[in-house]
Structures are given as structure tokens and as C-alpha cells.
Amino acid sequence: MRTETPPTVRLDDYRPSDHLIDRVELDIRLDPHDTRVTARLALRPNPAGRPGAPLILDGDDLRLVAVALDGQPLAPAAFRVAPSALTIPAPPQEPFTLTIETCLDPTANTRLMGLYRSNGVYCTQCEADGFRRITYFLDRPDVMSVYTTRIEAQGRETPVLLGNGNPVEAGPVEGSDRHYAVWHDPHPKPAYLFALVGGRLDRVAKSFTTMEGRAVELAVYVEPGKAARADYALAAVERSMLWDEQVFGRAYDLDVFNVVAVSDFNMGAMENKGLNIFNDKYVLASPETATDADYAAIEAIIAHEYFHNWSGNRVTCRDWFQLCLKEGLTVFRDQEFSSDMRSRDVHRIGEVRTLRARQFPEDAGPLAHPVRPTQYAEINNFYTATVYEKGAEIVRMLRTLIGEADFRAGMDRYFSDNDGTAATVEDFLRAFEAVTGRDLSRFAAWYERPGTPRVAVSGTYDAIAKTYRLAFRQTRPGAGADAPPLVIPIRLGLVGAEGPMQGPASARVSRGVFVLEAAEDSLTFENVEAEPVPSLFRGFSAPVRVDIALDDAARLTLLRCDEDGFNRWEAAQRVALRIMTAAIRGEAEGGPGAEALAAALGRFLDAEALRDPAFAALVLSLPSEGDLADEIGAEIDPDAIFRARLDLRRSLGAHLGERLHALRAAVEEPAGTPFSPDATSAGRRALRNAALDLIAAADPEAGTRLARAQIAAATNMTDRLAGLATLALLPGEIREAELAAFAERYADEPLVLDKWFAIQAAIPEAGTVERVRRLQSHPAFAMTNPNRVRSLLGSFGLANPTQFNRVDGAGYALVAETVLTLDRTNPQVAARLMTAFGSWRRLEGGRRDAAEAALRRIRATAGLSRDVADIVGRSLDG
Ligand code: TRP
């Protein structure tokens, strides 16, 4: 449905459904163009609803074939039907059965919501409101039903038939070339967790026995011929199940757990009960095709979707405003899992980088919204970094505040009190209040208030009294002076020239945490023998910006001596940021600062690079262009940012040159070492490639030589792609030849060509707009495939600040055109692409005007989807 002014849904308007559906029996006869769905719904009035209310079932683009009540065809006067609703004005006041037959065309479904075909495979995507594209239903998460699904299809084209829950029976359909399978899911669930799959698929499987002794068959299904690439995902499922038992005491609750990879998918993956459906990018992995980052993402997303079985499925959301209840919590759980599987400090740094790259800008721009929004026009636009990543940070802060033991007790309480129900954020917090006896009502403000808080800190040392006082002041952008302060856990400590100071203490600090609850507060450490350097927000204990006047020398002390890995990394980042912002602001004081940073990094590398290469690689990676834009905050000039960053990379590369070459040799795997995606091996590759980046910045000739040699010798995609990414920044024939060779080598590998599209779309040169336009007609590119669109246009809009923000507006025009074209077939992905414009107000004047003009042209286009209309409207008015 296309509409110009979308109606707004408000949290305050929530009321329970007037009807409930206890059981759903579906009979789905799959056909490429004429799929028939018969739904038998066991309905009854909801005691908590309005007595005598009409029954209004949601629909989206549906065609009704027949409808019967308790087996009798409904008289035409007894109902009204439209593609968007089936209404029975006077339904029975006691339980009744409604049988509805609808038909749909999965092949024509380009939105990839509801039932569609991906490379010939039938699959579904129902969150948030796609089930209503399959049958008329009460498509809201607080209506939970037990589903039995019979799936029927042609046997040869569609040999595999999968549904939610457990397999019940299967067999041929007599007298035809068709067959069927029946699945039953005993756990009541909302419609958004419904799924089915039908197709020709290969399978890898493994059995698992839960801590409760239940035997579970784990299986991953992929395109024929790709089974070998599914082994890593299957092993990740097994690790996830074991971890959730060990760390959260949560066991799996069905006889089978299936994961299916499909190539056309709007997002990353989906946690349908017992039948997770994945974007194949987050399942398929082989050394030749997947980078270390891909392996890590597969492990994390497999875990994320599996963890939803408890945080999302067993306990679901009352309404979509509570989305963070499942997403923020599940991101927190997958972060903890990955930290346990890999290196905790390294993973935490990655989490914070993501938060700052995606959530901070969102929170500072026109699309800012609370972690629990209070209204929406299109719910699909609220699957955001704020709901997911900031949502996870709130759970993390809660754990920091109450401690690990109480946190686990509160989680147990949350699961047991709310099992089988559709819950709210209040229910979540109530569980922790129950086990701790604390009042969390003020903490709850984190869910309500948009914007990234700032905490200003000043430290004063009294050499005579031997005390050190830290004074804190919190503010929130856009908040009035009378806005109630947030509860901010600050993990902290003091550091001296030799390392962490153990003696000093303050009564206000317990378990290493000071809680800032007032607008202003301070604390004093006693017995401080020498002026310390404060190490604040250790482990990034709250999602805030910190203002503190620490000079480079103090920060470099933290890099050298802090016990907190996150703050060591952060210290080097802050120094680099200061040097680059000074250069951008024309305070050309960069020289000595850069030398001091290089010297400190040199000492750091000598002492530690080989002990923890993954961490060293992060320390060597400068803040991104986005980090710099975020730091500058207004009148942003992406070209100036790019130059400042290039200058510092050059300068560090020049100072550290010898060391970087030596390090590359020291961490190189001996020839013939078999590839392993484990975190330690990946860390060595990361360090080699971080070194390569700096070498190439300072010495393009050496960079070209090394990158080419690395590509020629590469035994895995990480090294090959890093070589190509280095060349991407070095214009010339060699680059073009290597790009061409890469395309030829992987001509039949769409997921690898995505990397090739992405690298080229991110080239920071004036020719890139033209290059991207050319690539749009490359045979491997397809507007119908979200991965292709994100790789080419998403990378251009989000990973190429200088060219997307071209002064002449050509970058904006390219993305705007694509959005408008895509909006006709897949509004959800078109709306995502639009978020590239999310920071337009913070740009310098000329670019700001050009971006605004592009946004206004989009807004003026007739027939925009609700998805794009919502984003463009909020971008301009927000
Ligand atoms: N719930 C999914 C997750 O795990 C994401 C999701 C929401 C999604 N809506 C979707 C995936 C639509 C694909 C398409 O985060």
C-alpha cells in the first residue's frame, strides 16, 4: 500500500487485542505464482478486550478466495474484505473457528516480506508485519498462538519442506508429483515468528544433547553444492547452544533447530521459532571467500538469532515499541558470547567502534529517537543502531550497576516470570528490582531519552593533603536545565607513571564503579602519593561523550600503563583525534604531536605487538573519518577530514616504517600453515594489514609492491582483500589490473563480488560516482538483491564521505536516484539507503544545501512508499 501521509502509531494508544487466536492450522500449497493458503484460526474474545468489538484482521496485498465461520461459508453481508483487512463487524461472543483461503504470488514479491522466492527457494520473512501478506490475521506480537503447518509443493523442484517447531509427518500426495510435510510448534508464538522454507537445498547436520537431556538435531541448509561452506555456521550453532546453557542457564526447547541461508534477504537474519532464516552472507564461509570479519560476523549473528529463542521468542514483546526488549538484550547476549569466544578487550573495542560509527551519529541527527520510541509511522524504520546497540549498552550498564551475580539472578527472574508472554521494558526492569530490592525507575530514563549525554570531568590533585578530587557534570543535548539527570555508571581508577595505583580509595567507589546520579557530583580519593592520571569509563561503562582536559602526555601514560584495555586503546585514539582536529581547525600544531604519538606507538609495538597482535592492530588503526566528523560536530568538511587523516597516516607510516616492515615479517604465518579463522590467527592478519595501511600511506611505492605480493601469495580472503583495499587508495594501472583480475577470479561468487563492489564504491576519488554508475550495469549487479545494493550504493553512501558529500551534489543525486528506483520494488531496503543522509545538517553550508535539495526532490516525488516517506520526512523536519 502506498500512502502519502502515513498514520502514526503511538505507545500511549496501546490497548490489548479484542480477540485472541489460540490455535492456527495452516495448509500452504506452494506454487511459483498461485500459492494457496488456508488458515483455520481458533478465535475467542479476549477477556481483556472490549466486549462485542468487531474482528478486524490485518492484510497486506492479499486476495481472498473463501471465508467460513465454524465451517459455514460467511454470507457476503457478514464481512467486508480489502487487500489490507478482513472485517467481521459482529463476530460470535464465544470461541469460534474462522477458515480463510487466500492466494498469493511469491515470485512477484519483490519486497521480500511475507512469502517470496529467492533463487527459486520459497521462504518467508514475517517480522515485523509480514505475516499479514500470507493470510489475514491479528498481526501483532501480543496475540500468541500454537501453530500447525502443512506445506505442500512439487517434489522435484521443492524437495525440502521446513516449518516451525518439530516435524510431524511427511509423504507424497497420492496421484500427483507433489509431496507434503506437517510441522507442529508447541510453543505459543506471535505471527512474526512464523516461517516456512521450501526448495532444493543441501544440508549439514549434527546432534546436540541439551543440559536437560533433550536430543536436538542441528542443521544448516544452503544452496546445492555449498555444504562445505556451512560447517563453520553449524559449529557456531553448537557453541551458542552450549554457551547459553552455561552462562544463562537457558536450554533449547524443540527436537530440531534449523538454519537456512537464502541469497535475497532484507537484513541479516531472522529468529523464527526453530527455523532461523539467514542472509547467506552470514552463513557461508570458506577461507577462499570469507574474511576474518565475515567469520566473526557469522559467529555473532548465528548466536544472536539462536539467543532470541529465549530473549524474544519464549519471552516476546507486547508491542513494537518494546523492540529493544528483545533486540538490545539479544545484542548484549551475543556480544558477551563473542567476547567469551574471542578476546574480551578486542571485542569491546569493536562494539564501541560500531556504536560510535552508527549510533552516535543517529542520536545526533534528525532521525534520533529513544531506545524505546513513543511513536512510529513505519516500524521497519526502527530496527536501528539506537534500538539494537544503545539498547545493548543499557543492559550492560544495568549489569555494571548491580553486579554480575544479581544480574544473572535478575535475568533468571525475568525469564521465569515472563515465559510464554509478551512483555514490556517495565517487566524487564521489575525482575531486577525484585532480586535486588532497588528502585530502577530513574535508571529507566535511559529508555526514554534520545541523544548522547555528555559528561564533563575535571580532576584536581592536592599534593599536601594527598587527595585527588574528580568533579563530574552531566548534560544532554536538547535537554532543558530541569531535565532529570541520568543514572550513569562510571567504572574508573587512577593510574600513575608505573601503572595502576592500588592504594588510593574513595568511599563513593564500589567494585571499581562510581555512579553519577545527579547533574553534578564529585568524589575524592585519599592517600594519593603523586598526581595521577584518571582512567574513566573503563570498558566504556556508559554510552556517553566524555570531556576532560587531559594532555597528550597524560593520555599516552594511559596507553602505556592502564590496566583497562579499552582505555589504553581509547587513549591513543584521543591523541590521534586531537592531532587531526587541530589540523582541520587550522591550528597547525600537528607536527610535534604526531611525533610524540609515533614514538609512543613505537614503544607500545616493541613491548606488546607480538603478545596481542589483535589489540595492537586496533591501536594502530586511526579514528575513522566518521569519528572525526562526530568529534567536530558542525560545519563538517569531509575533504578536510580526509586530508588530516591521510596526513597523520603518512606521518605515522614514515616514523614507524622500519618497525612496521619488521612486524609484518614477525607475524607472518610460515608458508603452508593451514588457514584458521580463530581470533589469534585473525589478530596476526589484522596487525599485518594495519601495518600495510600505514606503510602504503607513507610510501605508495612500497605499499603497491607489498599489496601486490600479498594478493599474489594470499591463501585466504582476508589477506587478498586487504591487499586490494590498499591498492584502492593508490590510483593507477596496477589498481585497475588487480581489480579486474579479482572480478574474473570470482565471477561466479556473488558474495565475493559484493566485496569488490564495496571497495570500489569507497574509493575517495572524483571518478567514483561515474565508476559506481558503471558498476550498476555490471552483469553481477542486481537491484533486486539487497546485498548487491548495500555493497555498491550502501558502501558509497556510508563508507565514502568525500564522494557521497561531493560539493556539486553528484553523490547525493546518485543515491537519491537509486532510492527512488528501488522504492518501487523494495521500500524497506530503499529506506535503509536513505539513512545515508542522516547527518546532512551537520555538514558545512554548500554540502548542506545540496543534500537538502536532494532530500526535497525525493520528498516531492509522487507515490513514495511509507518507508521512504517516513525517513525523508523526519530527515527534513527532525
Ligand atoms: N529480528 C531480526 C534480528 O535478529 C531482524 C529483522 C527484523 C529482520 N525485521 C527484519 C530481518 C526483516 C529480515 C527482514 O535482529
Ligand code: ZN
Ligand atoms: Zn535480533
